[in-house]
Amino acid sequence: MTTALPPAPNLVRPYNISWFGCDFMTGEIIAELPSLRLSGSLDRRLGEYTSATFDLILDRAPSNWWAATQPGRAMIVGVWDGAPGWAGYIPPRTRGSSSTVSITASTIEAYLDRRFTGTLAYTQTDEALIAAALLGVAQAGLSCLDVDAPITGTLRDRTYADSDDKTVYSALTELMGVEGGPEWTIDPVWNSGRTGFRLLARVRKKIGVQDASPQAVFSMPGPVTEYAAAESYEDGKGATRVLATGNGEGDQGRATSDLYQSPLPGWPVYEYRFSPSSSITSKTVLNGHASQAITEMAGGTTSWTMTARASRAPHLGTEWSLGDNVRLSVTKGISPGHPEGVDVVARALGWSLDPAADTISPILVEGG
Structure with missing residues (x-):
């Protein structure tokens, strides 16, 4: 993320996206696809995958469009x-x-x-090395994938058995979900000759820049056209007592965490039990998941969503990126739901961009 000053209020910067069809194995460009049309929005989520749909208009497509969009062999890059x-x-x-x-x-x-972990075992190993080894399984079959995973200093135990049929994705999701677990994402970057792209898998304690006073400010009045704060104490979103469960059946055979209680006084008991992975047998690992869950759920959850005019809002990729802190600023007296106004700094754990509609929607989590 750059440190450029926010744009002038009247500056209009539309998202003019150029699309390329590439060899998925090597990342090399096969063809530019100027007649590729996005249907709906592009979405990104931290540590998760999303999908998008497109229409390729053939009378304006290059002659090698077939290879540039071949299922299983091709990827598209915007x-x-x-x-x-x-x-x-x-x-x-x-x-x-x-x-x-x-x-x-x-x-x-x-x-x-679509890739399985095989059999791997780690004892008191830095979590970044575990994540890098999991990504290395996928890297062995995808030559354009690079891994950037500096040591975090947190040691963990993990065992993966081939017979568990656990995918690399589910293993990384579980590792990220433990208390203080490492975050990860995969970004496209230009290759050294700009003849194609590399796919950079990054592992960090926290992806992005968590500035307490971010320069990316989404304001209302301004580019923000609507926003909402969804507050919930529904099952899975709020709890005062949490238990994580693992492998096995029944009280004697099932691995469980300690029972974690909320430190907040005055709340009724709301119980939540969950299984972060059916293959976990370590109580220490389950405790990490339960501790993270009670930390996130004790007071319920609040997620902020907004829709802004993309061409007038802080620009994605130059002024803010996935994982960065951004600010939502709503002037006092204009929002019925928050008559006192809003001034909140939160992490963008995802985003949705619709260039045709000129809208962008960061997905914000306070304290994420």
Whole structure:
């Protein structure tokens, strides 16, 4: 994320996205796809995969469009402001008598759900090394994938058995979900010759920049057209007593965490039991999941959503990125739900961009 000053209020910067069809194995560009049309929005989530749909208009497509969109062999990459901002490999494609070809692309995180961990075992090993080893399984079959996972200083025990049929994606999801677990994401970047792209898997304690006074400010009045704060104490979103469970059946055979209680006084008892992974047998690991859950759920959850005019809002990729802190500022007296106004700094754990509608929606979590 850059440290550039926020744009002038009247500056309009639309997202003009150039699309490229690439070899998924090497990342090399096969063809530019100027007639590729996005249907709906592009989405990103930290440590999760999303999908997008496209239509390729054939009478304006390059002659090698077939190879540039071949399911399983190709990925598409979107570039704006000179930098790649979204990439997805292509599982399905539909073509026939229509003059358009329908394509669905899933972000690269989804590929990890098609690779299995095999048998791996780690004792008191830095969590970044465990994550790097899991990503290395996928890297062995995808030559354009690079791994950037500096040591975090947190040691963990993990065992993965091939017979558990656990995917790399589910193993990384579980590791990220433990208390203080490492975050991860996969970003497209230009290769050294700018003839294609590399896929950079990053592992950090926290992805992005968590500035207490971020320069990316979404304001209302201003580019923000609507916002909402969803407050919930529903099952799975609020609890005062948490138990994490693992492998086995019945009280004697099932691995469980300690029972974690909320430190907040005055609340009725709300119980929550969950299984972060059926293959976990370590009480220490389960305790980590339960401790994280009670920390997040004791007071309930609040998630902020907003919709802003993308061309007038802080620009994605240059002024803020996935995992960064951003600010939502709502002037006092204009919002019925918050008559006192809003001034909240929260992490963007996801985003949704619709260039055609000129809208962008950061997905914000306070204290995330």
